[in-house]
Amino acid sequence: MAGVYIGIDIGATFLRAGLFTGDGRLVRKIKREFPREGFSEALKSLVIDIAGGRVDSVVAVGVGSIGPLDLLRGSVVNTPNAPIKNFEIARPIRELGLKVILANDAAASAWGEYVLGLGRGFDNILYITISTGLGGGVIVDGNLLVGKDGNAHEIGHIVVDYSSRVRCGCGGIGHWEGIASGANIPRSFAEYVKERGLCGDIGSWLCEELSAGRYPKPEDIFKHYYIGDPVASKYIDDYLMVINAAGIASAINVYDPEILILGGSVALNNREVFIRGIGRYLDKYLTVRRPKIVFTGFEDNVGIYGAAALAIRTPSTLAKYAEIWNKNG
Ligand SMILES: [Zn+2]
Structure with missing residues:
Protein backbone atom coordinates (compact mmCIF):
# COMPACT_ATOMS: atom_id res chain seq x y z
CA MET A 1 0.00 0.00 0.00
CA ALA A 106 -11.06 22.69 15.62
CA ALA A 107 -8.54 24.38 13.32
CA ALA A 108 -7.76 20.97 11.82
CA SER A 109 -11.49 20.34 11.31
CA ALA A 110 -11.84 23.68 9.49
CA TRP A 111 -8.94 22.66 7.25
CA GLY A 112 -10.54 19.26 6.65
CA GLU A 113 -13.73 20.94 5.48
CA TYR A 114 -11.69 23.24 3.21
CA VAL A 115 -9.64 20.48 1.59
CA LEU A 116 -12.00 17.48 1.68
CA GLY A 117 -15.45 18.54 2.87
CA LEU A 118 -18.31 21.02 2.52
CA GLY A 119 -15.89 23.96 2.54
CA ARG A 120 -14.44 23.01 -0.86
CA GLY A 121 -14.80 25.94 -3.23
CA PHE A 122 -14.87 28.52 -0.43
CA ASP A 123 -11.88 30.60 0.74
CA ASN A 124 -13.53 31.97 3.89
CA ILE A 125 -14.72 29.31 6.29
CA LEU A 126 -15.77 29.29 9.91
CA TYR A 127 -16.00 25.88 11.57
CA ILE A 128 -17.60 25.68 14.99
CA THR A 129 -17.82 22.56 17.14
CA ILE A 130 -20.28 22.38 20.01
CA SER A 131 -19.47 19.20 21.88
CA THR A 132 -18.04 18.51 25.37
CA GLY A 133 -16.08 21.70 24.70
CA LEU A 134 -16.79 24.50 22.24
CA GLY A 135 -14.25 25.77 19.74
CA GLY A 136 -13.66 27.06 16.27
CA GLY A 137 -11.35 26.98 13.30
CA VAL A 138 -11.09 29.77 10.78
CA ILE A 139 -9.90 30.08 7.20
CA VAL A 140 -9.63 33.62 5.86
CA ASP A 141 -8.70 34.15 2.19
CA GLY A 142 -7.50 30.53 2.02
CA ASN A 143 -5.25 30.86 5.09
CA LEU A 144 -5.76 28.75 8.19
CA LEU A 145 -5.45 31.16 11.12
CA VAL A 146 -2.83 29.95 13.59
CA GLY A 147 -1.68 32.65 16.05
CA LYS A 148 1.53 32.92 18.05
CA ASP A 149 1.08 29.58 19.86
CA GLY A 150 -1.47 27.91 17.62
CA ASN A 151 -4.43 29.13 19.65
CA ALA A 152 -6.01 31.72 17.36
CA HIS A 153 -9.79 31.60 17.02
CA GLU A 154 -10.47 30.56 20.64
CA ILE A 155 -14.04 31.64 20.06
CA GLY A 156 -15.35 29.50 22.93
CA HIS A 157 -14.12 32.19 25.29
CA ILE A 158 -16.10 35.04 23.76
CA VAL A 159 -18.15 36.65 26.54
CA VAL A 160 -21.81 36.09 25.68
CA ASP A 161 -23.48 36.68 29.06
CA TYR A 162 -21.72 39.07 31.40
CA SER A 163 -24.38 38.47 34.06
CA SER A 164 -23.81 34.70 34.17
CA ARG A 165 -22.03 33.35 37.23
CA VAL A 166 -21.12 30.02 35.63
CA ARG A 167 -17.38 29.64 35.47
CA CYS A 168 -15.75 28.33 32.27
CA GLY A 169 -13.06 25.59 32.41
CA CYS A 170 -10.53 28.35 31.68
CA GLY A 171 -11.58 30.23 34.83
CA GLY A 172 -13.43 33.07 33.09
CA ILE A 173 -17.12 33.83 33.57
CA GLY A 174 -19.83 34.42 30.99
CA HIS A 175 -17.84 32.58 28.33
CA TRP A 176 -19.75 30.92 25.49
CA GLU A 177 -18.10 27.53 26.17
CA GLY A 178 -18.70 27.94 29.91
CA ILE A 179 -22.44 28.16 29.24
CA ALA A 180 -23.20 26.23 26.06
CA SER A 181 -20.76 23.32 25.73
CA GLY A 182 -21.88 19.82 26.67
CA ALA A 183 -19.72 19.82 29.80
CA ASN A 184 -21.24 23.09 31.02
CA ILE A 185 -24.90 22.93 29.95
CA PRO A 186 -25.88 21.12 33.21
CA ARG A 187 -24.49 23.93 35.38
CA SER A 188 -25.82 26.71 33.18
CA PHE A 189 -29.25 25.02 33.15
CA ALA A 190 -29.24 24.77 36.95
CA GLU A 191 -28.25 28.42 37.30
CA TYR A 192 -30.83 29.60 34.76
CA VAL A 193 -33.66 27.70 36.44
CA LYS A 194 -32.66 28.80 39.95
CA GLU A 195 -32.12 32.49 39.12
CA ARG A 196 -35.56 32.74 37.54
CA GLY A 197 -37.35 30.52 40.04
CA LEU A 198 -38.70 28.47 37.12
CA CYS A 199 -39.40 25.27 38.96
CA GLY A 200 -42.01 26.58 41.41
CA ASP A 201 -45.20 24.55 40.96
CA ILE A 202 -44.38 23.17 37.52
CA GLY A 203 -44.28 19.38 37.37
CA SER A 204 -41.02 18.61 35.58
CA TRP A 205 -38.66 15.67 35.87
CA LEU A 206 -35.82 18.13 35.36
CA CYS A 207 -36.96 20.11 38.41
CA GLU A 208 -37.17 16.94 40.48
CA GLU A 209 -33.61 16.13 39.51
CA LEU A 210 -32.42 19.61 40.46
CA SER A 211 -34.18 19.54 43.81
CA ALA A 212 -32.52 16.17 44.52
CA GLY A 213 -29.19 17.92 43.95
CA ARG A 214 -28.54 16.28 40.58
CA TYR A 215 -27.70 18.24 37.42
CA PRO A 216 -29.49 16.77 34.39
CA LYS A 217 -27.23 15.80 31.49
CA PRO A 218 -27.49 17.79 28.21
CA GLU A 219 -29.13 14.83 26.45
CA ASP A 220 -31.78 14.65 29.23
CA ILE A 221 -32.52 18.37 28.92
CA PHE A 222 -32.93 18.04 25.14
CA LYS A 223 -34.98 14.85 25.53
CA HIS A 224 -37.44 16.64 27.80
CA TYR A 225 -37.44 19.65 25.50
CA TYR A 226 -38.66 17.38 22.69
CA ILE A 227 -41.52 16.05 24.83
CA GLY A 228 -42.65 19.57 25.69
CA ASP A 229 -41.18 20.14 29.16
CA PRO A 230 -41.82 23.87 29.82
CA VAL A 231 -38.63 24.40 31.86
CA ALA A 232 -36.47 22.78 29.16
CA SER A 233 -38.27 24.85 26.50
CA LYS A 234 -37.66 28.09 28.32
CA TYR A 235 -33.97 27.31 28.87
CA ILE A 236 -33.28 26.11 25.32
CA ASP A 237 -35.48 28.50 23.29
CA ASP A 238 -35.09 31.63 25.38
CA TYR A 239 -31.53 31.25 26.68
CA LEU A 240 -29.26 28.54 25.23
CA MET A 241 -30.09 29.36 21.59
CA VAL A 242 -29.79 33.09 22.25
CA ILE A 243 -26.34 32.43 23.73
CA ASN A 244 -25.41 30.29 20.69
CA ALA A 245 -26.70 32.93 18.28
CA ALA A 246 -24.71 35.63 20.11
CA GLY A 247 -21.52 33.54 20.01
CA ILE A 248 -21.97 32.55 16.38
CA ALA A 249 -22.81 36.13 15.35
CA SER A 250 -19.74 37.46 17.17
CA ALA A 251 -17.50 34.97 15.38
CA ILE A 252 -19.14 35.74 12.01
CA ASN A 253 -18.79 39.48 12.62
CA VAL A 254 -15.08 39.05 13.29
CA TYR A 255 -14.14 36.65 10.47
CA ASP A 256 -16.70 37.39 7.71
CA PRO A 257 -17.00 33.79 6.41
CA GLU A 258 -18.82 32.67 3.25
CA ILE A 259 -19.83 29.44 4.97
CA LEU A 260 -20.34 28.41 8.59
CA ILE A 261 -19.97 24.68 9.20
CA LEU A 262 -21.30 23.31 12.50
CA GLY A 263 -20.08 20.12 14.11
CA GLY A 264 -19.88 18.50 17.54
CA SER A 265 -22.38 16.13 19.15
CA VAL A 266 -24.54 18.76 20.88
CA ALA A 267 -25.19 20.53 17.55
CA LEU A 268 -25.34 17.39 15.37
CA ASN A 269 -27.82 15.62 17.66
CA ASN A 270 -30.17 18.63 17.73
CA ARG A 271 -29.94 20.06 14.20
CA GLU A 272 -33.51 21.36 13.91
CA VAL A 273 -33.35 23.12 17.27
CA PHE A 274 -30.08 24.80 16.34
CA ILE A 275 -31.18 25.92 12.87
CA ARG A 276 -34.49 27.25 14.18
CA GLY A 277 -33.02 28.74 17.36
CA ILE A 278 -30.01 30.39 15.77
CA GLY A 279 -32.11 31.49 12.79
CA ARG A 280 -34.49 33.31 15.10
CA TYR A 281 -31.84 35.40 16.86
CA LEU A 282 -28.87 35.64 14.52
CA ASP A 283 -29.84 38.74 12.54
CA LYS A 284 -30.32 40.64 15.79
CA TYR A 285 -26.58 40.35 16.47
CA LEU A 286 -25.12 40.17 12.97
CA THR A 287 -23.43 43.08 11.27
CA VAL A 288 -21.89 41.41 8.21
CA ARG A 289 -23.69 39.55 5.40
CA ARG A 290 -25.09 36.25 6.65
CA PRO A 291 -23.05 33.21 5.48
CA LYS A 292 -24.39 29.88 4.30
CA ILE A 293 -24.93 27.65 7.39
CA VAL A 294 -24.54 23.84 7.20
CA PHE A 295 -23.68 20.87 9.41
CA THR A 296 -20.49 18.92 8.76
CA GLY A 297 -20.90 15.93 6.47
CA PHE A 298 -18.14 14.04 8.28
CA GLU A 299 -20.26 13.44 11.42
ZN1 LIG B 1 -13.36 30.33 28.91
Whole structure:
Protein backbone atom coordinates (compact mmCIF):
# COMPACT_ATOMS: atom_id res chain seq x y z
CA MET A 1 0.00 0.00 0.00
CA ALA A 2 1.84 3.08 -1.23
CA GLY A 3 1.39 6.69 -0.27
CA VAL A 4 -1.09 6.65 2.61
CA TYR A 5 -1.76 9.35 5.21
CA ILE A 6 -2.72 9.16 8.86
CA GLY A 7 -5.05 11.54 10.66
CA ILE A 8 -5.04 11.52 14.47
CA ASP A 9 -7.67 13.28 16.55
CA ILE A 10 -6.62 13.79 20.18
CA GLY A 11 -9.66 14.53 22.34
CA ALA A 12 -9.89 14.74 26.13
CA THR A 13 -11.55 11.31 26.33
CA PHE A 14 -10.56 9.44 23.17
CA LEU A 15 -7.73 9.17 20.69
CA ARG A 16 -9.00 8.46 17.17
CA ALA A 17 -6.92 7.54 14.16
CA GLY A 18 -7.80 7.16 10.50
CA LEU A 19 -5.84 5.80 7.56
CA PHE A 20 -6.44 7.78 4.35
CA THR A 21 -5.54 7.59 0.69
CA GLY A 22 -3.89 10.62 -0.93
CA ASP A 23 -7.24 11.78 -2.30
CA GLY A 24 -8.78 11.76 1.18
CA ARG A 25 -10.66 8.46 1.25
CA LEU A 26 -10.97 6.96 4.74
CA VAL A 27 -9.71 3.36 4.63
CA ARG A 28 -10.03 2.37 8.29
CA LYS A 29 -10.21 3.89 11.74
CA ILE A 30 -9.35 3.13 15.36
CA LYS A 31 -10.75 4.68 18.55
CA ARG A 32 -9.02 4.26 21.92
CA GLU A 33 -9.42 5.72 25.36
CA PHE A 34 -7.04 8.50 26.32
CA PRO A 35 -4.25 6.77 28.29
CA ARG A 36 -3.82 7.40 32.03
CA GLU A 37 -0.04 7.36 31.62
CA GLY A 38 2.64 6.85 28.96
CA PHE A 39 1.16 9.15 26.32
CA SER A 40 4.13 8.99 23.92
CA GLU A 41 4.07 5.19 23.81
CA ALA A 42 0.28 5.12 23.38
CA LEU A 43 0.54 7.60 20.50
CA LYS A 44 3.28 5.59 18.82
CA SER A 45 1.37 2.31 19.05
CA LEU A 46 -1.76 4.02 17.68
CA VAL A 47 0.22 5.22 14.65
CA ILE A 48 1.78 1.78 14.11
CA ASP A 49 -1.58 0.00 14.48
CA ILE A 50 -3.56 2.27 12.14
CA ALA A 51 -0.78 1.82 9.57
CA GLY A 52 -1.21 -1.96 9.97
CA GLY A 53 2.44 -2.16 11.03
CA ARG A 54 3.50 -0.65 7.68
CA VAL A 55 4.79 2.77 8.74
CA ASP A 56 7.08 2.77 5.69
CA SER A 57 4.00 3.30 3.49
CA VAL A 58 2.93 6.43 5.42
CA VAL A 59 3.72 9.78 3.75
CA ALA A 60 2.83 11.97 6.72
CA VAL A 61 0.83 12.07 9.96
CA GLY A 62 -1.55 14.95 10.65
CA VAL A 63 -2.68 15.57 14.24
CA GLY A 64 -5.56 17.70 15.46
CA SER A 65 -5.39 18.02 19.23
CA ILE A 66 -7.11 19.56 22.21
CA GLY A 67 -5.20 22.62 23.37
CA PRO A 68 -3.62 24.75 24.51
CA LEU A 69 -0.78 23.94 22.13
CA ASP A 70 2.85 24.90 22.23
CA LEU A 71 3.41 24.86 18.49
CA LEU A 72 7.17 25.41 18.63
CA ARG A 73 7.63 22.32 20.80
CA GLY A 74 4.82 20.38 19.12
CA SER A 75 3.21 19.67 22.47
CA VAL A 76 0.13 20.25 24.62
CA VAL A 77 0.48 22.31 27.79
CA ASN A 78 -1.88 22.35 30.79
CA THR A 79 -4.91 20.97 29.00
CA PRO A 80 -7.85 21.15 31.43
CA ASN A 81 -9.95 18.03 30.71
CA ALA A 82 -7.64 15.12 29.73
CA PRO A 83 -6.16 12.56 32.19
CA ILE A 84 -2.64 13.79 31.32
CA LYS A 85 -2.20 17.57 31.28
CA ASN A 86 1.13 17.91 29.43
CA PHE A 87 2.28 15.69 26.58
CA GLU A 88 4.41 15.73 23.47
CA ILE A 89 2.97 15.01 20.04
CA ALA A 90 5.57 15.86 17.40
CA ARG A 91 8.57 14.11 18.98
CA PRO A 92 7.10 10.59 19.39
CA ILE A 93 5.77 10.59 15.82
CA ARG A 94 9.09 11.91 14.55
CA GLU A 95 10.81 9.06 16.44
CA LEU A 96 8.93 6.61 14.22
CA GLY A 97 10.65 8.28 11.27
CA LEU A 98 7.41 9.94 10.13
CA LYS A 99 6.65 13.49 9.10
CA VAL A 100 4.16 15.23 11.41
CA ILE A 101 1.84 18.24 11.06
CA LEU A 102 0.00 19.49 14.13
CA ALA A 103 -2.86 21.93 14.73
CA ASN A 104 -5.56 22.65 17.27
CA ASP A 105 -8.44 20.18 16.75
CA ALA A 106 -11.06 22.69 15.62
CA ALA A 107 -8.54 24.38 13.32
CA ALA A 108 -7.76 20.97 11.82
CA SER A 109 -11.49 20.34 11.31
CA ALA A 110 -11.84 23.68 9.49
CA TRP A 111 -8.94 22.66 7.25
CA GLY A 112 -10.54 19.26 6.65
CA GLU A 113 -13.73 20.94 5.48
CA TYR A 114 -11.69 23.24 3.21
CA VAL A 115 -9.64 20.48 1.59
CA LEU A 116 -12.00 17.48 1.68
CA GLY A 117 -15.45 18.54 2.87
CA LEU A 118 -18.31 21.02 2.52
CA GLY A 119 -15.89 23.96 2.54
CA ARG A 120 -14.44 23.01 -0.86
CA GLY A 121 -14.80 25.94 -3.23
CA PHE A 122 -14.87 28.52 -0.43
CA ASP A 123 -11.88 30.60 0.74
CA ASN A 124 -13.53 31.97 3.89
CA ILE A 125 -14.72 29.31 6.29
CA LEU A 126 -15.77 29.29 9.91
CA TYR A 127 -16.00 25.88 11.57
CA ILE A 128 -17.60 25.68 14.99
CA THR A 129 -17.82 22.56 17.14
CA ILE A 130 -20.28 22.38 20.01
CA SER A 131 -19.47 19.20 21.88
CA THR A 132 -18.04 18.51 25.37
CA GLY A 133 -16.08 21.70 24.70
CA LEU A 134 -16.79 24.50 22.24
CA GLY A 135 -14.25 25.77 19.74
CA GLY A 136 -13.66 27.06 16.27
CA GLY A 137 -11.35 26.98 13.30
CA VAL A 138 -11.09 29.77 10.78
CA ILE A 139 -9.90 30.08 7.20
CA VAL A 140 -9.63 33.62 5.86
CA ASP A 141 -8.70 34.15 2.19
CA GLY A 142 -7.50 30.53 2.02
CA ASN A 143 -5.25 30.86 5.09
CA LEU A 144 -5.76 28.75 8.19
CA LEU A 145 -5.45 31.16 11.12
CA VAL A 146 -2.83 29.95 13.59
CA GLY A 147 -1.68 32.65 16.05
CA LYS A 148 1.53 32.92 18.05
CA ASP A 149 1.08 29.58 19.86
CA GLY A 150 -1.47 27.91 17.62
CA ASN A 151 -4.43 29.13 19.65
CA ALA A 152 -6.01 31.72 17.36
CA HIS A 153 -9.79 31.60 17.02
CA GLU A 154 -10.47 30.56 20.64
CA ILE A 155 -14.04 31.64 20.06
CA GLY A 156 -15.35 29.50 22.93
CA HIS A 157 -14.12 32.19 25.29
CA ILE A 158 -16.10 35.04 23.76
CA VAL A 159 -18.15 36.65 26.54
CA VAL A 160 -21.81 36.09 25.68
CA ASP A 161 -23.48 36.68 29.06
CA TYR A 162 -21.72 39.07 31.40
CA SER A 163 -24.38 38.47 34.06
CA SER A 164 -23.81 34.70 34.17
CA ARG A 165 -22.03 33.35 37.23
CA VAL A 166 -21.12 30.02 35.63
CA ARG A 167 -17.38 29.64 35.47
CA CYS A 168 -15.75 28.33 32.27
CA GLY A 169 -13.06 25.59 32.41
CA CYS A 170 -10.53 28.35 31.68
CA GLY A 171 -11.58 30.23 34.83
CA GLY A 172 -13.43 33.07 33.09
CA ILE A 173 -17.12 33.83 33.57
CA GLY A 174 -19.83 34.42 30.99
CA HIS A 175 -17.84 32.58 28.33
CA TRP A 176 -19.75 30.92 25.49
CA GLU A 177 -18.10 27.53 26.17
CA GLY A 178 -18.70 27.94 29.91
CA ILE A 179 -22.44 28.16 29.24
CA ALA A 180 -23.20 26.23 26.06
CA SER A 181 -20.76 23.32 25.73
CA GLY A 182 -21.88 19.82 26.67
CA ALA A 183 -19.72 19.82 29.80
CA ASN A 184 -21.24 23.09 31.02
CA ILE A 185 -24.90 22.93 29.95
CA PRO A 186 -25.88 21.12 33.21
CA ARG A 187 -24.49 23.93 35.38
CA SER A 188 -25.82 26.71 33.18
CA PHE A 189 -29.25 25.02 33.15
CA ALA A 190 -29.24 24.77 36.95
CA GLU A 191 -28.25 28.42 37.30
CA TYR A 192 -30.83 29.60 34.76
CA VAL A 193 -33.66 27.70 36.44
CA LYS A 194 -32.66 28.80 39.95
CA GLU A 195 -32.12 32.49 39.12
CA ARG A 196 -35.56 32.74 37.54
CA GLY A 197 -37.35 30.52 40.04
CA LEU A 198 -38.70 28.47 37.12
CA CYS A 199 -39.40 25.27 38.96
CA GLY A 200 -42.01 26.58 41.41
CA ASP A 201 -45.20 24.55 40.96
CA ILE A 202 -44.38 23.17 37.52
CA GLY A 203 -44.28 19.38 37.37
CA SER A 204 -41.02 18.61 35.58
CA TRP A 205 -38.66 15.67 35.87
CA LEU A 206 -35.82 18.13 35.36
CA CYS A 207 -36.96 20.11 38.41
CA GLU A 208 -37.17 16.94 40.48
CA GLU A 209 -33.61 16.13 39.51
CA LEU A 210 -32.42 19.61 40.46
CA SER A 211 -34.18 19.54 43.81
CA ALA A 212 -32.52 16.17 44.52
CA GLY A 213 -29.19 17.92 43.95
CA ARG A 214 -28.54 16.28 40.58
CA TYR A 215 -27.70 18.24 37.42
CA PRO A 216 -29.49 16.77 34.39
CA LYS A 217 -27.23 15.80 31.49
CA PRO A 218 -27.49 17.79 28.21
CA GLU A 219 -29.13 14.83 26.45
CA ASP A 220 -31.78 14.65 29.23
CA ILE A 221 -32.52 18.37 28.92
CA PHE A 222 -32.93 18.04 25.14
CA LYS A 223 -34.98 14.85 25.53
CA HIS A 224 -37.44 16.64 27.80
CA TYR A 225 -37.44 19.65 25.50
CA TYR A 226 -38.66 17.38 22.69
CA ILE A 227 -41.52 16.05 24.83
CA GLY A 228 -42.65 19.57 25.69
CA ASP A 229 -41.18 20.14 29.16
CA PRO A 230 -41.82 23.87 29.82
CA VAL A 231 -38.63 24.40 31.86
CA ALA A 232 -36.47 22.78 29.16
CA SER A 233 -38.27 24.85 26.50
CA LYS A 234 -37.66 28.09 28.32
CA TYR A 235 -33.97 27.31 28.87
CA ILE A 236 -33.28 26.11 25.32
CA ASP A 237 -35.48 28.50 23.29
CA ASP A 238 -35.09 31.63 25.38
CA TYR A 239 -31.53 31.25 26.68
CA LEU A 240 -29.26 28.54 25.23
CA MET A 241 -30.09 29.36 21.59
CA VAL A 242 -29.79 33.09 22.25
CA ILE A 243 -26.34 32.43 23.73
CA ASN A 244 -25.41 30.29 20.69
CA ALA A 245 -26.70 32.93 18.28
CA ALA A 246 -24.71 35.63 20.11
CA GLY A 247 -21.52 33.54 20.01
CA ILE A 248 -21.97 32.55 16.38
CA ALA A 249 -22.81 36.13 15.35
CA SER A 250 -19.74 37.46 17.17
CA ALA A 251 -17.50 34.97 15.38
CA ILE A 252 -19.14 35.74 12.01
CA ASN A 253 -18.79 39.48 12.62
CA VAL A 254 -15.08 39.05 13.29
CA TYR A 255 -14.14 36.65 10.47
CA ASP A 256 -16.70 37.39 7.71
CA PRO A 257 -17.00 33.79 6.41
CA GLU A 258 -18.82 32.67 3.25
CA ILE A 259 -19.83 29.44 4.97
CA LEU A 260 -20.34 28.41 8.59
CA ILE A 261 -19.97 24.68 9.20
CA LEU A 262 -21.30 23.31 12.50
CA GLY A 263 -20.08 20.12 14.11
CA GLY A 264 -19.88 18.50 17.54
CA SER A 265 -22.38 16.13 19.15
CA VAL A 266 -24.54 18.76 20.88
CA ALA A 267 -25.19 20.53 17.55
CA LEU A 268 -25.34 17.39 15.37
CA ASN A 269 -27.82 15.62 17.66
CA ASN A 270 -30.17 18.63 17.73
CA ARG A 271 -29.94 20.06 14.20
CA GLU A 272 -33.51 21.36 13.91
CA VAL A 273 -33.35 23.12 17.27
CA PHE A 274 -30.08 24.80 16.34
CA ILE A 275 -31.18 25.92 12.87
CA ARG A 276 -34.49 27.25 14.18
CA GLY A 277 -33.02 28.74 17.36
CA ILE A 278 -30.01 30.39 15.77
CA GLY A 279 -32.11 31.49 12.79
CA ARG A 280 -34.49 33.31 15.10
CA TYR A 281 -31.84 35.40 16.86
CA LEU A 282 -28.87 35.64 14.52
CA ASP A 283 -29.84 38.74 12.54
CA LYS A 284 -30.32 40.64 15.79
CA TYR A 285 -26.58 40.35 16.47
CA LEU A 286 -25.12 40.17 12.97
CA THR A 287 -23.43 43.08 11.27
CA VAL A 288 -21.89 41.41 8.21
CA ARG A 289 -23.69 39.55 5.40
CA ARG A 290 -25.09 36.25 6.65
CA PRO A 291 -23.05 33.21 5.48
CA LYS A 292 -24.39 29.88 4.30
CA ILE A 293 -24.93 27.65 7.39
CA VAL A 294 -24.54 23.84 7.20
CA PHE A 295 -23.68 20.87 9.41
CA THR A 296 -20.49 18.92 8.76
CA GLY A 297 -20.90 15.93 6.47
CA PHE A 298 -18.14 14.04 8.28
CA GLU A 299 -20.26 13.44 11.42
CA ASP A 300 -17.99 12.31 14.28
CA ASN A 301 -15.12 11.53 11.89
CA VAL A 302 -14.57 15.25 11.31
CA GLY A 303 -11.49 15.26 13.58
CA ILE A 304 -9.63 12.52 11.73
CA TYR A 305 -10.55 13.97 8.31
CA GLY A 306 -9.24 17.35 9.48
CA ALA A 307 -6.03 15.87 10.83
CA ALA A 308 -5.45 13.89 7.62
CA ALA A 309 -6.09 17.02 5.54
CA LEU A 310 -3.22 18.75 7.40
CA ALA A 311 -0.93 15.97 6.19
CA ILE A 312 -2.34 15.68 2.66
CA ARG A 313 -2.11 19.44 2.02
CA THR A 314 -0.20 21.34 4.70
CA PRO A 315 -1.52 24.85 5.41
CA SER A 316 1.09 27.49 4.49
CA THR A 317 0.60 29.11 7.91
CA LEU A 318 1.90 25.90 9.56
CA ALA A 319 4.85 25.41 7.20
CA LYS A 320 7.45 27.10 9.43
CA TYR A 321 6.44 24.92 12.38
CA ALA A 322 6.41 21.78 10.22
CA GLU A 323 10.00 22.57 9.35
CA ILE A 324 10.95 22.68 13.05
CA TRP A 325 9.08 19.47 13.96
CA ASN A 326 10.52 17.54 11.05
CA LYS A 327 14.15 18.59 11.31
CA ASN A 328 16.41 15.57 11.41
CA GLY A 329 18.04 14.74 14.73
ZN1 LIG B 1 -13.36 30.33 28.91
